[in-house]
Amino acid sequence: MKTSQTKIFLIGLLLLVVLVPGSAQTTDWTLEDCINYALSRNIQVQQAELSTDRNQLYTEQAKAAMLPSLSGSVRQNFNWNKDIDSQTGEFGSLDGSNSTSYSLTSSMVLFNGMKVNNQLKQSELELQSSRYYSETVKESVELNILNAFLQVLYAQENVVNAEKQIEATAEQLSLAEERLNLGMVSQSDYLQIKAQLASEKLTLANANSQLSIARVSLMQLMELPVDERFGVSSPGLGQLLNQNLTPDAGEVYAQALAIKPQIKKAELDKQSAELDEKIAKASLLPSLSLDAGLGTAYSSGLGGFNYADQLKNQISPSLGLSLTVPIFQKKQAKTSVSVAQIGIATAELEEINTKNQLRKEIEQATVDVVAAQSEYEASLEQYQAIDESNQVATEKFHLGLMNSVDYLFEKTNLIKAESKLLQSKYNLIFTYKILDFYKGIPLTL
Numbered sequence: 001m002k003t004s005q006t007k008i009f010l011i012g013l014l015l016l017v018v019l020v021p022g023s024a025q026t027t028d029w030t031l032e033d034c035i036n037y038a039l040s041r042n043i044q045v046q047q048a049e050l051s052t053d054r055n056q057l058y059t060e061q062a063k064a065a066m067l068p069s070l071s072g073s074v075r076q077n078f079n080w081n082k083d084i085d086s087q088t089g090e091f092g093s094l095d096g097s098n099s100t101s102y103s104l105t106s107s108m109v110l111f112n113g114m115k116v117n118n119q120l121k122q123s124e125l126e127l128q129s130s131r132y133y134s135e136t137v138k139e140s141v142e143l144n145i146l147n148a149f150l151q152v153l154y155a156q157e158n159v160v161n162a163e164k165q166i167e168a169t170a171e172q173l174s175l176a177e178e179r180l181n182l183g184m185v186s187q188s189d190y191l192q193i194k195a196q197l198a199s200e201k202l203t204l205a206n207a208n209s210q211l212s213i214a215r216v217s218l219m220q221l222m223e224l225p226v227d228e229r230f231g232v233s234s235p236g237l238g239q240l241l242n243q244n245l246t247p248d249a250g251e252v253y254a255q256a257l258a259i260k261p262q263i264k265k266a267e268l269d270k271q272s273a274e275l276d277e278k279i280a281k282a283s284l285l286p287s288l289s290l291d292a293g294l295g296t297a298y299s300s301g302l303g304g305f306n307y308a309d310q311l312k313n314q315i316s317p318s319l320g321l322s323l324t325v326p327i328f329q330k331k332q333a334k335t336s337v338s339v340a341q342i343g344i345a346t347a348e349l350e351e352i353n354t355k356n357q358l359r360k361e362i363e364q365a366t367v368d369v370v371a372a373q374s375e376y377e378a379s380l381e382q383y384q385a386i387d388e389s390n391q392v393a394t395e396k397f398h399l400g401l402m403n404s405v406d407y408l409f410e411k412t413n414l415i416k417a418e419s420k421l422l423q424s425k426y427n428l429i430f431t432y433k434i435l436d437f438y439k440g441i442p443l444t445l
Contacts, residue, residue, distance in 0.1 A: 028231050028232065028233040029230070029231070029232050029233065030232075030233050030235070030445075031145070031146065031149050031232075031235075031443065031444060031445045032444060034145050034149055034218065034222055034232070035141075035142050035145050035146075035443065037222050037223075037224065038141050038142075038145050038221060038222040038223065039138055039141060039142075041222065041223035041224070042137075042141050042223060043223075044137050044140075044141070045134070045137050045138055045141060048130070048133055048134035048137045048138075049134055051130050051133070051134070052127070052130040052131055052134055054130075055123070055126050055127040055129075055130045056127055058123050058126070058127070059120075059123040059124055059126075059127045061123075062116075062119050062120040062122075062123040062124075063120060065116050065119065065120070066116055066117070066120065067108075068106050068107065068108035069106060069107050069108070070104065070105075070106045071104070071105055071106075072102075072103065072104050072105075073102075073103050073105075074100070074101070074102055075100070075101045076098065076099075076100050077098060077099045077100075077101075078096065078097075078098045079096065079097050079098070079099070080096045080097075097299065097300045097301045098299075098300050099297060099298060099299040099300065099301070100297060100298045100299075101295065101296070101297040101298075102295060102296050102297070102311070103293060103294065103295035103296075104293065104294045104295070105291070105292070105293045106291070106292045106293070107289055107290070107291050107292075108289065108290045109287065109288075109289045110288045110289060110290055110321075111286075111287060111288045112282055112285070112287040112288075112289075113281065113282030113283070113284070113285035113287070114278065114282060115279055115282035115283075118275045118278045118279050118282070119275075119279060121275055122272050122275040122276070122279070125268045125271050125272045125275070126268075126272055128268055129265050129268040129269055129272065132261040132262070132264045132265035132268065133261070133265055135261035136261045136262045136265065139261065139437070141221075142437075142443050143434075143437065143443075144221055145218070145221055145222065146430070146433055146443050147430065148214070148217050148218040148221050149218060149232060149445075150426050150429060150430055151214040151217065151218070151426075152211070152214045152215055152218055152232050153232065153234060153237075153426065154214075154422065154423070154426040155207065155210045155211035155213075155214040155215075156211060156232075156234065157234075157422055158207045158210065158211070158419070158422060159204065159207045159208055159211055161418055161419075161422065162200065162203050162204040162207045163204060165200050165203075165411075165415060166197065166200045166201060166204060168411075169193070169196055169197045169200055169411070170197060172193055172394075172397065172407070173190075173193045173194055173197050175397075175398065176189060176190045176193045176194075176404065177190060179400070184400060185400075185403075185404070188404075189403055189404035189405075190404075192404045192405065192408060193404050193408070196408050196411070200415075203415075215230060215231075215232075218232070235445045237425075237429060237445065240428075240429050240432060240445070241376070241425065241428065241429070242373050242376055242377060242428065243373075243432065244373065245369055245370075245373065245432075245435070246370070247365075247366040247369055247370075247435055248366070249359075249362050249363045249366045252362050252365075252366060252435065252438050252439060253358070253359050253362045253363075253438075255438070255439050255440065256358055256362060256438045256439070256440075257355070257358070259440040260358060260438075260440075262354055262358070263354060263355060263358065265354075266347075266350055266351040266354040266355070267351060269347050269350065269351070270344070270347040270348055270350075270351050272347075273340070273343040273344045273346070273347035274344055276340040276343050276344070277337060277340035277341055277343075277344060279340070280333065280336035280337040280339070280340045281333075281337055283326065283329070283332070283333035283336065284326060284333050284334075284337075285326075286323060286324060286325045286326070287323070287324045288321065288322070288323050288324075289321070289322045289324075290319075290320075290321055290322075291318075291319070291320045291321075291322060292317075292318065292319050292320075293317065293318040293319075294315065294316075294317050294318070295315070295316050295318075296310075296311045296312075296314045296315045296316065297310070297311075297314050298310040298311055298314075358438075361438070362438050365431065365434045365435050365438060366435065368431045368434070369431045369432065369435055372424065372427050372428040372431040373428060375424045375427070375428070376421075376424040376425060376427075376428045378424075379417070379420050379421040379423075379424040379425075380421060380424075382417050382420070382421075383414075383417040383418060383420075383421040386410075386413050386414050386417040387414060387417070389410060389413075390410045390411060390413070390414040393406065393407050393410035393411070394407070394410075429445075433445075
């Protein structure tokens with residue numbers, strides 16, 4: 001009995017592991033995985049998409065506004081009155097009657113200064129503008145995820161480097177201990193190596209803390225609950241390193257103008273503002289509309305005709321044209337036109353500002369690429385030189401030709417150079433990816 005219960009428990013536990021969302025999720029996320037997940041969960045992205053859905057409904061409504069309207073009505077009346085006797089001049093008893101009327105009415109605007117047409121064009125522009133805004137929000141999320149992802153990779157590599165340094169120093173400490181026992185080095189030399197190992201362990205602890213912080217930051221940007229199993233895949237970044245680029249800011253800016261959604265949105269917003277003026281001016285013009293109706297009625301007071309006969313014979317169609325000429329509108333229309341003109345000027349300035357902001361960002365991005373390449377090359381050269389010097393110092397230390405003070409000086413320089421090289425490496429990769437972003441190249445590693 002207990003064996004059967006144990007089997008049932010294990011099967012249930014297995015199903016729980018399989019079925020619970022996220023429990024079987026991979027621990028290594030690529031940059032593309034992180035971006036896609038973030039886009040599906042980000043609140044700003046969802047709000048932008050809802051705004052697009054709302055503008056889609058407004059566009060459909062604007063199209064329907066060009067169609068004729070149609071409405072029907074039914075009215076039932078009950079009346080009571082007293083008849084007057086023509087001979088006696090006295091009121092008779094209270095008599096009641098009822099009547100029923102049916103009607104259909106339709107109306108259609110024939111001309112109103114192209115107001116309805118322009119409103120339709122404006123709604124279509126606003127729909128497209130909201131789509132470009134949604135793309136802008138998504139791009140912002142992608143950039144944030146890229147930065148956070150690279151921070152995790154940097155922190156991971158920093159931890160690996162710290163562990164390697166500890167491993168090397170532990171070997172040196174073991175050697176120093178042997179020499180101390182043989183009386184070949186002083187107690188001071190031994191303790192200096194031991195202190196260096198303790199310092200490197202603290203550095204590793206700090207590196208692990210920074211890695212944890214970077215992982216949490218990335219998960220929070222992704223709107224993913226913090227999970228200890230979360231990790232990122234480490235792609236080969238060698239091919240992304242110094243490409244010796246000399247980007248031209250003008251060329252990149254020209255590319256970005258043609259593809260960036262914030263530029264297209266600003267252009268559409270200006271066109272929409274221009275339509276605001278046309279819509280406002282339409283209120284100054286006469287409007288012409290066509291009205292049509294069809295009605296019939298029944299009254300109990302008409303003797304000799306039944307219900308169906310009355311409805312059939314009292315059908316009364318109607319057709320009419322209505323012309324409305326604005327004469328005095330208390331400056332409402334003129335004010336609307338002036339406000340729309342201000343809106344056009346505002347939209348033009350916003351378009352200029354958006355383009356200027358994009359140009360400045362690209363100019364900075366191209367400068368950053370050149371500077372990051374130079375910094376990486378200098379850091380790499382410095383690291384290689386210090387690494388060679390450290391190798392010689394390590395050999396001398398092993399042979400007992402160098403004391404611990406000089407050896408630790410060389411090792412400290414190597415650690416600093418390695419840290420600087422690591423920083424310049426990921427800074428260079430980030431600047432390359434920013435440049436790709438403005439060129440419209442997808443963010444991948």
